[in-house]
Amino acid sequence: xxxxxxxxxxxxxxxxxxxxxxxxxxxxxxxxxxxxxxxxxxxxxxxxxxxxxxxxxxxxxxxxxxxxxxxxxxxxxxxxxxxxxxxxxxxxxxxxxxxxxxxxxxxxxxxxxxxxxxxxxxxxxxxxxxxxxxxxxxxxxxxxxxxxxxxxxxxxxxxxxxxxxxxxxxxxxxxxxxxxxxxxxxxxxxxxxxxxxxxxxxxxxxxxxxxxxxxxxx
Amino acid sequence: xxxxxxxxxxxxxxxxxxxxxxxxxxxxxxxxxxxxxxxxxxxxxxxxxxxxxxxxxxxxxxxxxxxxxxxxxxxxxxxxxxxxxxxxxxxxxxxxxxxxxxxxxxxxxxxxxxxxxxxxxxxxxxxxxxxxxxxxxxxxxxxxxxxxxxxxxxxxxxxxxxxxxxxxxxxxxxxxxxxxxxxxxxxxxxxxxxxxxxxxxxxxxxxxxxxxxxxxxxxxxxxxxxxxxxxxxxxxxxxxx
Numbered sequence: 001x002x003x004x005x006x007x008x009x010x011x012x013x014x015x016x017x018x019x020x021x022x023x024x025x026x027x028x029x030x031x032x033x034x035x036x037x038x039x040x041x042x043x044x045x046x047x048x049x050x051x052x053x054x055x056x057x058x059x060x061x062x063x064x065x066x067x068x069x070x071x072x073x074x075x076x077x078x079x080x081x082x083x084x085x086x087x088x089x090x091x092x093x094x095x096x097x098x099x100x101x102x103x104x105x106x107x108x109x110x111x112x113x114x115x116x117x118x119x120x121x122x123x124x125x126x127x128x129x130x131x132x133x134x135x136x137x138x139x140x141x142x143x144x145x146x147x148x149x150x151x152x153x154x155x156x157x158x159x160x161x162x163x164x165x166x167x168x169x170x171x172x173x174x175x176x177x178x179x180x181x182x183x184x185x186x187x188x189x190x191x192x193x194x195x196x197x198x199x200x201x202x203x204x205x206x207x208x209x210x211x212x213x214x215x216x217x218x
Numbered sequence: 219x220x221x222x223x224x225x226x227x228x229x230x231x232x233x234x235x236x237x238x239x240x241x242x243x244x245x246x247x248x249x250x251x252x253x254x255x256x257x258x259x260x261x262x263x264x265x266x267x268x269x270x271x272x273x274x275x276x277x278x279x280x281x282x283x284x285x286x287x288x289x290x291x292x293x294x295x296x297x298x299x300x301x302x303x304x305x306x307x308x309x310x311x312x313x314x315x316x317x318x319x320x321x322x323x324x325x326x327x328x329x330x331x332x333x334x335x336x337x338x339x340x341x342x343x344x345x346x347x348x349x350x351x352x353x354x355x356x357x358x359x360x361x362x363x364x365x366x367x368x369x370x371x372x373x374x375x376x377x378x379x380x381x382x383x384x385x386x387x388x389x390x391x392x393x394x395x396x397x398x399x400x401x402x403x404x405x406x407x408x409x410x411x412x413x414x415x416x417x418x419x420x421x422x423x424x425x426x427x428x429x430x431x432x433x434x435x436x437x438x439x440x441x442x443x444x445x446x447x448x449x450x451x452x453x454x455x456x457x458x459x
Binding site: 046072074164 | 246247272295296297298305324327328341347387392396444446451
């Protein structure tokens with residue numbers, strides 16, 4: 001059975017080490033914060049100028065001056081600090097963030113990522129995604145394995161405009177976990193979701209990958 | 219003595235606004251935007267404006283009201299996904315758009331204000347953002363040259379200010395405001411509270427008054443929230459972002 005969004009987030013949370021500074025993207029990555037084991041000292045950064053993100057506020061306690069990069073109301077915690085957007089991206093670009101977890105539309109077998117626009121269809125902008133993939137020490141992509149149409153999202157080469165090239169370290173989908181041996185490839189399949197078969201993953205993946213399943217995780 | 223305090227947003231912009239000018243506007247989404255100054259620009263009717271701003275507001279608030287009023291010719295932004303009108307105008311060819319990676323945009327403004335003509339960054343290498351721009355290798359990595367940005371006018375929002383123009387921002391409403399305060403040839407700040415010079419702790423000032431030419435107090439801030447997300451009071455555990 002394929003992983004749910006929460007299970008994908010929980011799988012990504014296992015990559016977070018005690019003491020890490022982490023930036024979570026919008027969408028499924030947001031769920032990762034809830035999946036962290038108790039007792040870990042991890043700080044989340046929001047690129048609009050905050051380190052140390054607290055839980056959502058109680059109703060009636062929303063502060064319009066306190067939002068995350070997804071523009072959602074949040075709260076501060078004891079360790080929180082605020083800074084400008086320039087400082088936020090100095091942290092990101094300067095390699096001070098241990099990990100960036102973000103969603104994507106496509107990832108290539110060489111670790112290219114495309115997640116900011118669909119020409120002629122969707123105009124949004126890259127926001128901080130290009131800075132995050134270029135600057136974070138480790139980049140994990142959380143995405144559905146295929147599009148709604150069934151088309152693969154793990155490709156030989158991305159067809160959409162790129163966000164970054166040779167920047168992805170790991171891809172977690174609802175079907176499997178892949179990692180890049182090093183930046184730029186090769187891509188390796190290291191884990192299958194329960195009851196998902198290698199044949200199914202092969203059928204739904206265009207990118208070339210080595211099979212290096214670590215344990216029978218099913 | 220220098221007098222920086224103006225009666226209101228309208229008078230602070232009198233004689234300043236011109237068709238075709240380039241304006242930096244602070245804020246991230248609707249957080250920390252100079253809402254009174256934006257309204258004053260709308261009421262002035264000035265047009266063909268180029269805005270340098272991370273976003274373009276929503277359909278009926280923030281810079282979105284200038285878009286709806288046909289006053290914007292071009293946006294230099296990083297993310298415009300919250301605005302349906304924007305998408306329609308752009309796809310119809312009625313609006314120019316230059317998308318910048320958010321960190322590149324922030325640094326271009328910081329550089330512009332600091333007298334830095336350009337800088338090299340890894341962000342955007344190998345993407346459309348780097349097309350046509352010079353690249354250079356440093357320590358085996360490819361970097362792309364980005365230029366500093368300045369503007370005819372910066373409109374910014376702070377929490378507290380004094381009569382000398384010293385500013386303090388609050389929480390994540392700081393965002394792009396401090397850099398934009400350095401990069402406009404004329405800088406107008408709107409604040410929630412104006413205090414006497416000396417009342418702010420000098421160690422806590424984010425933007426020194428030198429950067430600020432004019433300061434106004436907003437009488438009522440709407441401070442609209444784009445996405446109100448709350449948690450239940452009972453059984454609440456860890457949150458998210």
